[in-house]
Amino acid sequence: MIIACLSAHRAYNTSTYVSTYQTAAQAEQAKTAGREVTPEQQKALDAAVSAKSANYPTEEALAEETKQRTELRSLLSWSASGWAYRHLEIYSWIAVAESLSFMLVGMALFRSGILTGERSSRTYWLMLIIAGGLGLMLRGVDFAWQARTAFELDIHRLNPLMSILRSAWYQKARLALTLAYVALIVLAVRGSMSAWKVPFRALGRMALTNYTLHSALTSLLFYAFGYLGAFGAVSLLMVTVVICLITTAFSMIWLRHFSMGPMEWLLRAMAYGTFSHARCSQAAAVIARSPAL
Numbered sequence: 001m002i003i004a005c006l007s008a009h010r011a012y013n014t015s016t017y018v019s020t021y022q023t024a025a026q027a028e029q030a031k032t033a034g035r036e037v038t039p040e041q042q043k044a045l046d047a048a049v050s051a052k053s054a055n056y057p058t059e060e061a062l063a064e065e066t067k068q069r070t071e072l073r074s075l076l077s078w079s080a081s082g083w084a085y086r087h088l089e090i091y092s093w094i095a096v097a098e099s100l101s102f103m104l105v106g107m108a109l110f111r112s113g114i115l116t117g118e119r120s121s122r123t124y125w126l127m128l129i130i131a132g133g134l135g136l137m138l139r140g141v142d143f144a145w146q147a148r149t150a151f152e153l154d155i156h157r158l159n160p161l162m163s164i165l166r167s168a169w170y171q172k173a174r175l176a177l178t179l180a181y182v183a184l185i186v187l188a189v190r191g192s193m194s195a196w197k198v199p200f201r202a203l204g205r206m207a208l209t210n211y212t213l214h215s216a217l218t219s220l221l222f223y224a225f226g227y228l229g230a231f232g233a234v235s236l237l238m239v240t241v242v243i244c245l246i247t248t249a250f251s252m253i254w255l256r257h258f259s260m261g262p263m264e265w266l267l268r269a270m271a272y273g274t275f276s277h278a279r280c281s282q283a284a285a286v287i288a289r290s291p292a293l
Helices: 002-032 039-053 059-071 072-088 092-113 121-147 160-168 170-189 194-205 207-224 233-254 264-271 280-289
Strands: none
Touching: 002 039, 002 092, 002 160, 002 170, 039 207, 059 072, 059 121, 059 207, 072 092, 092 170, 121 160, 121 170, 160 170, 194 207, 194 233, 207 233
16 A cells, blocks of 8 residues: 555656656747747746756766765765755655555565565565566566667657656566565575575675665765766676675674674664673574574
8 A cells, every 4th residue: 555655656746747847848849939938938947957967967066066075064064954855854754655665565575484485486486477577577668768768858758648657667666576586585595596695694684784884985985085976887886796795795704703783783772772792602592593594
């Protein structure tokens, strides 16, 4: 139900944007024909230009952004405004609903034994084929549609119905691919790739720490060391792989000595009000209580 409401909300937002861009297209045609544009048309045209220019920031804009995120005072101001937008405005409730819906899906998968690997291999193969096929099909249609305009916003080639449909099935495709990923991982660790259990488990037990570490490493690389905008798509992919390898190795080494990551320990301490040590002597008990795939 929550996912259905999220899909409807996304489709509604898309219809609003499409209407704005269609008005912008009319404004361009009016200017080309030498006619005067209305204030509403000019506002829509400004919005379309702003949306396109956001994908191609100028050197001055990049320099300003780098300065904003590397100086302490401006960094704190930027972080505070971003936090307020994501947690105090209407956007935050949409994000909460989205997180809640997928958390409930995860709980259902856990209680049914799917997430813990207790179901038959046939179940996971069916999940992989059916959910993965559906998700890839929907994502493939979306990819092909955007490729028509080289993944650029073309206000003269909009199709309102297709745009709304793509938004409406976004969450469904996301859920379908999530189910397929779960099935693929379970099948992988059951089979010849069972050695991957150790790094996957380490990453899972230190998810919050790794999330924080990813932010710290990318901030250092792109802002502190000045590599913002210096990499292409392939190079960024390689950077991602390297960061994942670093955090995986860090997690495995850390858990040889402690039963939880530093951020997990801090969150636990804040929640329970106790600052107990989490040495490796406690790790065996934690692993023993966790379900085995």
